[in-house]
Amino acid sequence: MPSQPPPAEVRLITVDEESAGQRLDNFLIRMLKGVPKSHIYRIIRSGEVRRNKGRVGADDRVAPGDLLRIPPIRLSERAEEKAANPAPAREFPLIHEDDAFLAIDKPAGVAVHGGSGVSFGVIEQIRQARPQARFLELVHRLDRETSGVLLIAKKKSALKALQDQFRERSTGKTYLALVKGAWPARLKVLDQPLHKFLLPDGERRVRVTGREDPDGMRSVTLVKVASRWQASPGEPAAISPDGFTLLEVTIKTGRTHQIRVHLASAGHPIVGDDKYGDFELNRQLQRSGLKRMFLHAWRLALVHPVAATPIELQTELPPELQVWLASLKPH
Incomplete structure (x- = not known):
């Protein structure tokens, strides 16, 4: 090269x-x-x-x-x-590492790679921090404002094996998401095609579309209620009188912004989502201490690319989300 x-x-x-x-x-x-x-x-x-x-x-x-x-x-x-001034070297909290791949706990606010107005991301910083590494490649992606489990391959063979699992939908990807309102416990499957489009300024967006749309991509999201919460008296409670619901969300397809769009289209946007959320609610929640989108890649189940044994990776909610959630009242 x-x-x-x-x-x-x-x-x-x-x-x-x-x-x-x-x-x-x-x-x-x-x-x-x-x-x-x-x-x-x-x-x-x-x-x-x-x-x-x-x-x-x-x-x-x-x-x-x-x-x-x-x-x-x-x-x-x-x-x-x-080009002459590369990304600053940075390591991220490790969840798992062996000769084939590593799994990090990506913080919110950090892109996985540079591009689209971002000079550098996780992969460029890790490469700078590990100059001796011969191969480091992203296996998959997370949105910039999403935290949680992110895989990086250390061998080409591991990259291919892991990406094959993602492509064949054989991985189990579960997220934690806090949404506006009381999510109906009976609503467990969202099976709606998604359509990608560009705004006039070139920014990417996604919307739910009909099954007859030739550009619609089938997208399946499974939802389970983990807990329900009520805001303390004040503006957020007035804007979301039904409180909030913490969901365990498992995606069977890995479409762009899939969870964010599916949940918002069901009338329960993720709190703090600056693209598909309730913007007035977000402004109020920022004043109460929620400074980011409440979406976290919590658990990832896969088959080890070399040992061929099942492995499950998990990382708990980051402290800023735990602290803010603790300010609410169980409902």
Whole structure:
């Protein structure tokens, strides 16, 4: 792979066997060293990157023999300066680590990787903290404002085995989410297609759509009530008179913003959600101490990519959510 920024000319890259199954964005980030991730996402969205002469999406998987056309890329002085000043080294709390992969407890407010206006994320910081590591790649993603279990592969074989499990939906991913109102105990399955679209400013959004929508992706979310809570007297209680419900949410499909959109479409948005939530309630809750979205990747069950034995990873609610939840009254 090139160690210098790529030249300003069209490039044709053939995907090799070792890169099979990687997302296009991750593949290009590795190949185009020194190019800001925001620029990589921009040339993908604009259609300038072509696979076998056709358009391709950032989350599409590349296959051996795919021919990728990369447009001319010129780095500005600012971009070259950024390339010369990499992300700060940072380790994150470990949940598990062995020779195949590591699992960290990602804090809220940290992107998993750079791009779309973010200079760097978890993966860039861990790579800087572990310069001796020959291979470190994200297995999956979490939204920037979501905390919890995040997997990073240390071998290509482990990356493929783990991503295959995610793709085949054989992992068990359970989140903790606090939502507005009293969630109906009988509502346990949300099976609604989701449709991705862009706002005028280019920001990504998702909405529930009908089954007849050709661009709708089937999305299944399982919901279980964990506990119910009531706000203390005051503005939040007035805005959410039915209190709040803590849910255990298991996703059977891994769509963008799936949990956030499914819960909001059911009339019970996640508190603190700045994209799909109740914005007035969020403002009141900020005053009461809730400074983030209450969504936490709590438990992940999978098969070890090398030992082939079941493994379950879990991390409890972070302190800021535990403290704020304790300020409410059980209902």
